[in-house]
Amino acid sequence: MTNLNAQWRLAARPVGLPNLSDWEYVEVAAAEPADGEFLVKLEYLSLDPAMRGWMNEVRSYVPPVGIGEVMRAGGLGRIVQSRHPDYGVGEQVSGMFGVQQYATSDGTGVNRVDTTLAAAPVYLGGLGMTALTAYFGLLDIGRPEPGQTVVVSGAAGAVGSIAGQIARIKGCRVVGIAGGREKCEWITDELGFDAAIDYKRGDLRAQLREQTPDGVDVYFDNVGGEILDEVLRRIARGARVVICGAISQYNAEQPTRGPANYMQLLVMRASMTGFLVFDFAPRYGEGIAQLAEWLSSGKLKSREDIVTGRLEKFPEVFLRLFRGENTGKLVLELIENEG
Amino acid sequence: MTNLNAQWRLAARPVGLPNLSDWEYVEVAAAEPADGEFLVKLEYLSLDPAMRGWMNEVRSYVPPVGIGEVMRAGGLGRIVQSRHPDYGVGEQVSGMFGVQQYATSDGTGVNRVDTTLAAAPVYLGGLGMTALTAYFGLLDIGRPEPGQTVVVSGAAGAVGSIAGQIARIKGCRVVGIAGGREKCEWITDELGFDAAIDYKRGDLRAQLREQTPDGVDVYFDNVGGEILDEVLRRIARGARVVICGAISQYNAEQPTRGPANYMQLLVMRASMTGFLVFDFAPRYGEGIAQLAEWLSSGKLKSREDIVTGRLEKFPEVFLRLFRGENTGKLVLELIENEG
Numbered sequence: 001m002t003n004l005n006a007q008w009r010l011a012a013r014p015v016g017l018p019n020l021s022d023w024e025y026v027e028v029a030a031a032e033p034a035d036g037e038f039l040v041k042l043e044y045l046s047l048d049p050a051m052r053g054w055m056n057e058v059r060s061y062v063p064p065v066g067i068g069e070v071m072r073a074g075g076l077g078r079i080v081q082s083r084h085p086d087y088g089v090g091e092q093v094s095g096m097f098g099v100q101q102y103a104t105s106d107g108t109g110v111n112r113v114d115t116t117l118a119a120a121p122v123y124l125g126g127l128g129m130t131a132l133t134a135y136f137g138l139l140d141i142g143r144p145e146p147g148q149t150v151v152v153s154g155a156a157g158a159v160g161s162i163a164g165q166i167a168r169i170k171g172c173r174v175v176g177i178a179g180g181r182e183k184c185e186w187i188t189d190e191l192g193f194d195a196a197i198d199y200k201r202g203d204l205r206a207q208l209r210e211q212t213p214d215g216v217d218v219y220f221d222n223v224g225g226e227i228l229d230e231v232l233r234r235i236a237r238g239a240r241v242v243i244c245g246a247i248s249q250y251n252a253e254q255p256t257r258g259p260a261n262y263m264q265l266l267v268m269r270a271s272m273t274g275f276l277v278f279d280f281a282p283r284y285g286e287g288i289a290q291l292a293e294w295l296s297s298g299k300l301k302s303r304e305d306i307v308t309g310r311l312e313k314f315p316e317v318f319l320r321l322f323r324g325e326n327t328g329k330l331v332l333e334l335i336e337n338e339g
Numbered sequence: 340m341t342n343l344n345a346q347w348r349l350a351a352r353p354v355g356l357p358n359l360s361d362w363e364y365v366e367v368a369a370a371e372p373a374d375g376e377f378l379v380k381l382e383y384l385s386l387d388p389a390m391r392g393w394m395n396e397v398r399s400y401v402p403p404v405g406i407g408e409v410m411r412a413g414g415l416g417r418i419v420q421s422r423h424p425d426y427g428v429g430e431q432v433s434g435m436f437g438v439q440q441y442a443t444s445d446g447t448g449v450n451r452v453d454t455t456l457a458a459a460p461v462y463l464g465g466l467g468m469t470a471l472t473a474y475f476g477l478l479d480i481g482r483p484e485p486g487q488t489v490v491v492s493g494a495a496g497a498v499g500s501i502a503g504q505i506a507r508i509k510g511c512r513v514v515g516i517a518g519g520r521e522k523c524e525w526i527t528d529e530l531g532f533d534a535a536i537d538y539k540r541g542d543l544r545a546q547l548r549e550q551t552p553d554g555v556d557v558y559f560d561n562v563g564g565e566i567l568d569e570v571l572r573r574i575a576r577g578a579r580v581v582i583c584g585a586i587s588q589y590n591a592e593q594p595t596r597g598p599a600n601y602m603q604l605l606v607m608r609a610s611m612t613g614f615l616v617f618d619f620a621p622r623y624g625e626g627i628a629q630l631a632e633w634l635s636s637g638k639l640k641s642r643e644d645i646v647t648g649r650l651e652k653f654p655e656v657f658l659r660l661f662r663g664e665n666t667g668k669l670v671l672e673l674i675e676n677e678g
Contacts, residue, residue: 059572061606229597233398243605258568258597266582266613267400274605 003041003080005030006311007100010065014055016253017322020315022055023071030102037104038082042097044306045332046074046124047318048158049222052250061276071099071314074129076113076120094123099314101334117292125158125329126295126302127288133244133277134162134220135287139170141242141275142218146171149212151231154222155193156183158329159244162291163220164193165300172218175211177204177227179324186327191301204230215239223248225257232261239270251322303328310335342380342419344369345650346439349404353394356590356661359654361394362410362438369441376443377421381436383645384671385413385463386657387497388561391589400615410438410653413468415452415459433462438653440673456631464497464668465634465641466627472583472616473501473559474626478509480581480614481557485510488551490570493561495522497668498583500530501630502559504639507531511557514550516543516566518663525666530640543569554578562587564596571600578609590661642667649674 004027011024033039054065054072065072075097082089084107092113097103113123125131137159144150150167154160155176164187167174176187177197184196195211197204208230215236221228224246235241249256265272280287294300305326307317317332343366350363372378393411396403404411414436418428423446426432434449436442452462464470476498483489489506493499494515503526506513515526516536523535536546547569554575560567563585574580588595604611619626633639644665646656656671 059603059606224602243602245605246602249602256599256602258599258601260595260597262597262601262611263563263582263585263588263595263613264398265611266584266615267398269614269618271610271612272601272604273610274602275608276605279608 002032003030003039003102004028005100005102007098008071008311008314010055010067010069010071012067013057014052014251017251017319018052018055018315023315025312031104033081033083033104035083036085037106038079038084038087040077040093040095040097040103040105041080042075042077042101042103042334043092044076044121044124045099045311045314045334046076046128047314047321047330047332048074048130049245049247049250049321051318052322061278072096073099074124075103076124077103092120094128099311101311101336118295121304121306121329121331121333122295122302124331125304126162126300127291128329129277130158130329131162131291131302132280132284132287134159134166135291136277136280136283137242137244137275138163138166138218138220140280141273142167142220142240144170144172144218147173148217149173149175149214149236150218150220151175151177151208151212151216151234152220152222153177153227153231154245154247155187155196156327157222158326160220160222161187161191161303161328162300163244165191166294167218167220168192168194169294169299177223183327186303199227205233208234218242220244221246224259225249228259229261232259232264235264235268235270237268237270239268241265241270241272243272243274247322304331305329306331306333308333308335341371342369342378342441343367344439344441346437347410347650347653349394349406349408349410351406352396353391353590355592356658357391357394357654362654364651370443372420372422372443374422375424376445377418377423377426379416379432379434379436379442379444380419381414381416381440381442381673382431383415383460383463384438384653384673385415385467386660386669386671387413387469388584388586388589388660390657391661400617411435412438413463414442415463416442431459433467438650440650440675457634460643460645460668460670460672461634461641463670464643465501465639466630467668468616469497469668470501470630470641471619471623471626473498473505474630475616475619475622476581476583476614477502477505477557477559479619480612481506481559481579483509483511483557486512487556488512488514488553488575489557489559490514490516490547490551490555490573491559491561492516492566492570493584493586494526494532494535495666496561496586497665499559499561500526500642500667501639502583503532504530505633506557506559507533508633508638514547516562522666525642538566544572547573557581559583560585563598564588567598568600571598571603574603574607574609576607576609578607580604580609580611582611582613586661643670644668645670645672647672647674
């Protein structure tokens, strides 16, 4: 019996915020695993701002998703057929399986999921790629020192919420920038950030001045745009600006807004450095072990913002990322289509 | 007998390109040196793009020149009176003496000039602050490796012409960006750059693509603006962008144009770092010794673009910097006013 596979394929290059018509929903027969492959039935889809970038035809760190190809996404599921010597039916695994119900894999980039240690969605959140992004970006690129001031934008998002907590664990003063009172209260009251700045409240400049009296030693930027410019005005001598993302610009129809205050890098002998978590693959084990320890001791909290629904809901749930509607890691928990 | 001192004082904060009315020319009695001071009669004024920034009332690495204060500038002259134990009449010295005919000093930041080793203006050029800026900025911030591609903007200027030559000495492929055929020929034919790009010729993008087939490993930026953006499109993985200046923006009446392509830093895991030569003061001796060795062996060429005239000419000569009219280090050699 062949399984029916539902897929979202890229249909067009979006201009601005993606529309439903930028993808095509199709139902096809699921591929049979070839020798050395296994078939995964997806249970959770990871929804990440970076996916928006993969839809553009530009020079980037991975090739763009081709028109007609299954939309690229991370996910987690259970092996339902296997012709691979190392993976057996019933095992749960995570990997870049795409926006579909069933995926075949030869095991490349696949990790095993042990739900006796943490619930499955945590492997997409607090133990997943977004947490590793926060871990290596903050510690290796930002290099915060105890007592320094660390500012994190997108602070209630999957990466920012972890980055800020790691900075706190390392003894820094941590200021998070997020949109709305609820998110701000969450990062201070639940996650232990020293302060939160609600950019929707306005007067970002005054709020930043108040919360960073000694300037900013590390800025972990997930958003770009005006917020990046305002934080640049506050950087301290020798500051490290970590470029992790620029969600404010991903759907811009105008050319990206560059940081007009970049000459503060000269004034303050500071640096702005981009990074990709993939370059740290040889050290994922170290990162996951440390994150797991912090999670189990309660020093680090991970929140997975789980939406449950059928695969058809993907576009609608994905776009919540760009409306600031998620808190923590956005995950789509898949309910199977009626047969 | 008291000397008559001519001075240019800052009269107003310029908007855009400075006007004559932004300074005031005055003639006053020269100060007498106090105990522990000496009086210098200026012979050469150093004219540098950075001076434009010092006229603005903004947070920077030095306080702005105050309204009514003598315009800040480096210079070189001869001691004509001394009440300082370590400096005698007749010695030639360089320092931040300001745009004036006579200056008093207690020796802070002053260096002796030995004209048996190099002509006096070389101490403002190939052995001066601009050359040290190139030396430390390229080597310590840019960290070029043999065989890598180094691009330098403002390549026919005081800093860029030295930075590019040092990169060549270190075994790099060096591409200079300059305005006009004459400058381009100078940097390739005289200074040994591997290639020159004339940004005035247009189609900067195509010229850059042609001259940097393997991408750009180090970009030493003196200009900012469109050129910075175009080079960002070409950076190689792990590239270092050195922010030395942004002359294209210094007179902008609009807000600074930020580098819209800064997300290439993420794509290419690259960094953009600002620096100030002053932070390398403990190592000036090392830099000057190395520059002097390269100059005397002919590996490094220094060109001082010397304009001779009275102090009154300062504004007019200074503005040549922003019209792209100088090649090499712009120096005003002072002729004394008729008494």
